[in-house]
Amino acid sequence: MQDNRRDFSDNEKMLLFNEVDGHCPICGDTLSHKKKGSIYRTFDIAHIYPANPRPEEVKILENELLLSSDVNDLKNVIAVCKKCHKIFDTPRTVEEYQKWYRLKLRLIQDAEIKNTYQLFNIESEIKTILENLNNPNFEDELISLNYESLKIDEKTNSTLPFIIKRTIKRDVVDYFDFIKKLFIEINKTNPYKFETLASQIKGFYFKCMQINQSQEYIYNTLVDWLCIKTDNYSKRACEIVIAYFIQDCEVFS
Numbered sequence: 001m002q003d004n005r006r007d008f009s010d011n012e013k014m015l016l017f018n019e020v021d022g023h024c025p026i027c028g029d030t031l032s033h034k035k036k037g038s039i040y041r042t043f044d045i046a047h048i049y050p051a052n053p054r055p056e057e058v059k060i061l062e063n064e065l066l067l068s069s070d071v072n073d074l075k076n077v078i079a080v081c082k083k084c085h086k087i088f089d090t091p092r093t094v095e096e097y098q099k100w101y102r103l104k105l106r107l108i109q110d111a112e113i114k115n116t117y118q119l120f121n122i123e124s125e126i127k128t129i130l131e132n133l134n135n136p137n138f139e140d141e142l143i144s145l146n147y148e149s150l151k152i153d154e155k156t157n158s159t160l161p162f163i164i165k166r167t168i169k170r171d172v173v174d175y176f177d178f179i180k181k182l183f184i185e186i187n188k189t190n191p192y193k194f195e196t197l198a199s200q201i202k203g204f205y206f207k208c209m210q211i212n213q214s215q216e217y218i219y220n221t222l223v224d225w226l227c228i229k230t231d232n233y234s235k236r237a238c239e240i241v242i243a244y245f246i247q248d249c250e251v252f253s
């Protein structure tokens with residue numbers, strides 16, 4: 001029988017290894033080992049849709065979405081440990097196919113959005129907000145917002161899990177008033193600084209929407225981006241700032 005598999009180059013293998021951060025995305029095992037001073041790769045490149053599907057596999061996968069029309073495209077392969085690869089292939093199941101499909105799709109989308117980070121900057125004044133949120137001297141200035149003024153319910157949909165929505169609501173209630181005052185102060189010395197920051201966040205929000213419109217994905221991606229753009233100062237503070245912009249109409253509008 002004809003074998004449709006192709007050999008992958010060292011650079012392609014490196015990309016696939018990096019895509020999963022050097023660990024099997026199914027079981028977490030490391031995908032390299034060190035012996036006598038050298039490092040060796042210990043992984044397989046698994047086809048998600050099989051390269052040489054048997055007739056029964058074609059049948060069970062006939063209604064499934066494909067990551068690429070070319071089985072050897074990097075979009076249809078993933079670095080995994082040899083054991084997980086074997087289990088995935090024998091016997092093939094629709095449930096595992098769907099799980100691996102979603103996993104790889106997420107990795108593709110993560111890479112796509114990260115490749116745009118350098119195009120979407122945010123001005124450094126946002127760091128002032130993060131630092132003030134982290135300053136215990138301001139604790140007395142935190143005035144809770146009335147739950148009735150929350151706009152989160154009307155702006156969110158079923159793609160946002162309850163636990164994230166609850167966190168966003170609590171962050172808005174706890175910090176909205178405080179952050180608003182900080183922005184007013186910033187605008188006094190730097191006119192239109194708030195508007196600039198808001199439009200930068202909105203610009204990246206639209207970029208996320210081009211890739212995946214799930215609100216869970218958008219929220220997590222906005223937080224990760226802001227965290228990277230502010231030198232990983234505080235992920236928690238970034239969550240609070242993103243919650244602010246959700247309430248303030250820039251995000252999820």
Ligand SMILES: [Zn+2]
Pocket residue numbers: 024025026027028029080081082083084085
């Ligand atoms: Zn594994």
